[in-house]
Amino acid sequence: MAACSKRLDKFIVSLRLLRNLQLQNERFLSTSLCRWAPGNDSEPPKFIPPSKPVIIDKTQAVATLRKFLSPEFIPPRQRTNPLKFSMERKDMIRRRKILNVPEFYPGSILAVSMADPNATGKINRFVGICIQRGGKGLGATFVLRNIINQQGVEICYELYNPRIQKIEVLKLEKRLDDNLMYLRDALPEYSTVDPDMKPVPFPPTGEVPLNELKVKMRPKPWSKRWERPKFNIQGIHFDLCLVPKQMEHAQKWAQPWQEYDMLKEYDTSKLEQQILSEVQQEMSK
Amino acid sequence: MALPRLSRSFTGLLVETSCLIHQRTFRVSTVAAAIQKLTRVRVVDNSSLGNTPYHRSPRVIHVYTKNGIGKVGDKVLLAIKGQKKKALIIGHKMPGECMTPRFDSNNVVLIEDNGNPTGTRIKVPIPTQLRKMEGDYSKVLAIASSFV
Numbered sequence: 001m002a003a004c005s006k007r008l009d010k011f012i013v014s015l016r017l018l019r020n021l022q023l024q025n026e027r028f029l030s031t032s033l034c035r036w037a038p039g040n041d042s043e044p045p046k047f048i049p050p051s052k053p054v055i056i057d058k059t060q061a062v063a064t065l066r067k068f069l070s071p072e073f074i075p076p077r078q079r080t081n082p083l084k085f086s087m088e089r090k091d092m093i094r095r096r097k098i099l100n101v102p103e104f105y106p107g108s109i110l111a112v113s114m115a116d117p118n119a120t121g122k123i124n125r126f127v128g129i130c131i132q133r134g135g136k137g138l139g140a141t142f143v144l145r146n147i148i149n150q151q152g153v154e155i156c157y158e159l160y161n162p163r164i165q166k167i168e169v170l171k172l173e174k175r176l177d178d179n180l181m182y183l184r185d186a187l188p189e190y191s192t193v194d195p196d197m198k199p200v201p202f203p204p205t206g207e208v209p210l211n212e213l214k215v216k217m218r219p220k221p222w223s224k225r226w227e228r229p230k231f232n233i234q235g236i237h238f239d240l241c242l243v244p245k246q247m248e249h250a251q252k253w254a255q256p257w258q259e260y261d262m263l264k265e266y267d268t269s270k271l272e273q274q275i276l277s278e279v280q281q282e283m284s285k
Numbered sequence: 286m287a288l289p290r291l292s293r294s295f296t297g298l299l300v301e302t303s304c305l306i307h308q309r310t311f312r313v314s315t316v317a318a319a320i321q322k323l324t325r326v327r328v329v330d331n332s333s334l335g336n337t338p339y340h341r342s343p344r345v346i347h348v349y350t351k352n353g354i355g356k357v358g359d360k361v362l363l364a365i366k367g368q369k370k371k372a373l374i375i376g377h378k379m380p381g382e383c384m385t386p387r388f389d390s391n392n393v394v395l396i397e398d399n400g401n402p403t404g405t406r407i408k409v410p411i412p413t414q415l416r417k418m419e420g421d422y423s424k425v426l427a428i429a430s431s432f433v
Contacts, residue, residue: 124433152390
């Protein structure tokens, strides 16, 4: 009885296999039949791939857009009238309605087209990695670095300068630090960006990818002593260039009391939320 | 309280504030200058004088401006291989105006007395503001291969 049932199972399985094979053959046959162009025997039938299936994941709720407030909107802690900052914000929003300033961080790769009266074709395009974002309000700047023909070039652009025609983000990513000035003393491969790079698509939802790259440096002397704790750099591979004794020596300049200094605290979370809602409201008008 | 006039041509000049109780001193350094006398400079064109190795790097010995500071587009006198040669500054390490490029090395192109460049090609990118500058730089711009 058991042997019979086993053989029966095998028979059913083989039947199923045969049926699947038949079905598969039928599928291939049917697609090729449909695609044959009528009466075209001289040319071979052109392969048209079947349409990709659209997967709609109904279990996941509609993901929210990533909220980003550009750092130049947050006013510094000063004794000036807040009216000054609100007026500046109005002007910044007016400019942003004309020129789309995308979201980017130090470490992202940007391409900036600038109107240049001296350049041929009047428009100057520069591609580079953003190493620093500075300034508040209308004077906000960002520095792009690239190596062209083995020569390192850095350009400091003003975000709200009317000469800027277009800002494109070719690759959106964050690095371990906010200030990548140490790339000047790093090996040139870390600062080279291909000027004809194609933009890498990034979704507007979800976290910005963090690139945990540890950069290899040129031999010392560097332009600044990056190993010192005041710079607080995470993105350099210190083990390859410095001895533990040098690292300890650098810790002599540590100021561990600074993190407990209450006068230096500046909590911007509420201010940020308020300004973000204000900016989003104004931009949607 | 009349403070003494600070002369800026000497490095590390100690200045004393004329306060009766405290005696505090502060240092004054030279004005940050782009290219001045005795700066070592990188010759970027393909001339033989600029590219043959020598035991001393090319140095600036005179800057042809009102103050002794050379920026992009200024002419300088270099000492290369024991000879004097004029050159044109193409880019410097000091940050200039906003929206202008800052290079990682002080670049210079060798030039004759009449303004003609000695070399025939410049591989390094050149800032576009040279086009608008006064002075006939058209021949230098003609041998440039890329602009930033």
